[in-house]
Amino acid sequence: MRAGARAESSPSLPSPTRRFLAASLGYSPSVVLPAIANFLFIVVFTRLLGPVELGKYFLIVSVVTFSAVVLGTWFQQALLRFDSGASSARSSERVTFYLFFLVLSVAATVFAGSAYLGLQAAVPGRVPAFPLIMVPLIAADVWYRTLLSSLQADGESVRYSIASLSLSVGRYAVAFGLFSLAGMRTYLALLYGWLLAESLVILWLAGSLGFRAAARHLAQVPRVVWKGYFEQLRRYAVYGVPMLGFMLASEARPLLDRALIAVLDSAFGVGVYASNYALGSSTVGLLAMPMLLSAHPILMAMANATPFDQGEFDRTNAVYMRLFLFVMLPLLLVVVPNTHFIARLALGRAYVEGHALIALALVGSALGNLALYVGKALEAHRRTGLLLGANMGSLAITAAFNVVAIRHWGYLAAGYGYCAGSLAYLALVYAAARSVALVHVPWGFAGVIAGIVATGAVVGAVGAPQLGLAAGGLGTLVGAALTLPVGISMLRRYPEARRHLNNVGQAARTLLGGLVPRG
Template identity: 25%
Template sequence: MFWRGVLGYLPVNIVQGVVGLLTIVLFTRVLDPAQYGVYALAFSVFSLVQTGLLTWTEAAMARFLATRSEDGRIADHFATLYRLWLGAALAVPVVGGAVLAFAPLNGPLRIALAAGFAAVLVNSLVKLAQERRRAAGEVSGAAMLSMVQTAGGFALGLGFALAGLGGAAPLLGIGIVSLACVAVVLSRELKFMTGGRFDKALARTYFTYGAPVALSLILALVLASTDRLLLATFLDEATVGVYHAGYSLGSRTLDVVFIWLGMAGGPALIQALERGGQPALEDAAREQAGVIVLLTLPAAVGLALVARPLADLMVGEAMREQASHVTPWIAASGWLSGVTTYYLLQAFTLARRTSLLIVSMSAPALANVALNLVLIPRLGLDGALIATTVSYGLGAVAAWALGRRACPLPIPWAVLAKAAGASLAMAACVALLPAPGGLLELVLKASVGAAVYGALVLGLDVAGLRGKLSLILRRKAQAA
């Protein structure tokens, strides 16, 4: 199931990668730094509201679909979950109205937040449909829904930005395209509850499982968003815009790979555990962990190496120089965050001990708030970068240590060591290259770095990489 998902979700991640990069390229040019900062702040609030109020139902959909398929209670599963979702959704306009009515907001930020609150409900309904498809192994359906939402939201948001709607434009795009997706898919999703009934015992199970997941994700968002909010408090929205541009350049580039592997990996681990128990889970997890390390570690190192020429191409001139300073730091923290989120934290969801997620995420979230409060007033932008990287490192250690108590997942230490050695060799070779700037430097360093790393890991056959590549090529040939 893992490799079928890896291949099936590849188009999704190509679309997400292209859209993510175009978002940086175009929005940092169409929007000025202050408008881009408004968008960053509003998107952070949008994410916090959806995560806090609705994501627990999405998590329950993903985790328990296979279980309900085994016990024949799919209809009850859907009837219970959608009723729970409806009850939680009623809180969104209450929270949104209170924030807009009482928070001390300027005009552009108020409009952007209103757009974000409006988008939360339809975006969550689309997410429920996506999680159902992923958990059921409907790779093409989940992929198509994700691509339409991603590309459509970007295109519409860009149109709104060109029309002069400022920082609210991207969120308006997300909301309207999500509404269109809901109009297409919701009727089919609701048919799954035909003949089902709301079950209080299932509801308690889903809430007990999902609420800690949501709270842990809120802590993750606090970890990812505190720096922006405190930069706005201590400095200004223009600094937030610069920080967000560099942050996005680093994190989105890595997220493309992590999300791609996570979309395939999470359901595969659940299926392995449900059908084959702990031995099957360990085999599947060991394979996934090796692939994650082999693909993402050199990506993070390479991103740091090409931060300046990449920023020259991707970021508007007003934000370019400082964004290139931000990106290497975010490459490091983004790699730690991705490994934690898409592998280490899976231990708690697999074991259904999601309360430990809260413990695992509390330490880095609290550390991030404390470090930002101390370092931003003293060091400005650099203070936020140091706080973010240290906090994500602490989060990875906490997730690994606590995960061993819940559902021990293997750590591919040998693969990690070899991939790190190959990445260092790659960095040494790239450091010797000339730096003409712009596209020429980016292509030169990226191609040489990829060639050096690829030759080393293939030559050493790290984690049986040659066999895995042969498998992928055979499956592509069979599909053709």
């Protein structure tokens, strides 16, 4: 881990806002380009493999991903909390500790695989048969995710994006080669392509992070040092296990929505809901994820500083919230009034009737992402149990709302339930954060954005009977017209906003200047 890597995440450098924006741009390829690769994968392999083969592949991907999340997420979250902004003088010790955990994760994966084979032999025919390639895939995925977390902690946004893109493109390129040249015309081509590409990326990352020297050091350390490693693992687990529960609860939310729609409404409703929901929520992720990837290590580096400056942490986090809302405004203005047009353009005719779900998923996801910034105070103070409690509470509220509402209003009610749950989570995590620290959320700015977007949506809905799909465009124009005077007013009222906009421009010019070759 290089000393220079810390330049992006050190809180002592000037303008954390500029570093945040530059890092967000650096992380963007790791989100946008893999999404394009996944889209092309669907286009190509749905023509090469039948639904049964692809179904087997997606089932195994789900099992591998879930297993890797359970095995490694708690460690990766603790790594990001405790090692962001860490001194380069102890980088070799940290890499050795990472390798210690990864060796244990391989042992745990092999043990679980052996137990599965033993169970399959003891009760033949009663245990689902999975290919043995799952065992190395789970181990490799834990390694890959841990190495990416190490890059994120160091603020290595460019290498992070290169690794992510290499895996996303490489796994499908290798699979296509196995399918076309090696005659492996089953879903196994996709699994072997995944394993080979991920292994190559792991070898590159491990070599660049110094794992060869760490392996020699780990083989020579006395057993008493191992006791210290286990104690550090316990410290990581105290912080990370609630974060694992938090993430599993977040993943369970859309699954619970679909299950309730299937039971209380219909399978048709599940298909319409899932398609429109994915369109809205994934759109937010493309913009929000790069920002969150860059903000988290910067904020955690501040939390690791001695002494910890709570005021500076809160002010920096508030700036990041405003920038997030600033980015969300044009997205909301374009999408919310035009959901009917977007659904007709992107989805089949049978799915268009659920077009309002695109807007509901977009709004709910924006609220949820804002809540992630609010919760950074709890992460800084190591109160991850409160984060888990807030998420579980909002999940219960969402489920209760949906049980009642879906019976009366069908699958569309689940979209409102998602928004209600996201708003409840924002409120709960804000209350929890205020119990341990002073947290400033730009509620006024958020309210102004909500008012502008709501006005645009109302204009689009009222004008739809006369103007048809063009009414959505009118709603967007009205919202944009309202944005201009509101923006000017805010610049006058908050002079520091001008500085943030200048930082945006300077970061963009710096990035573009690095991309354009000089004559």
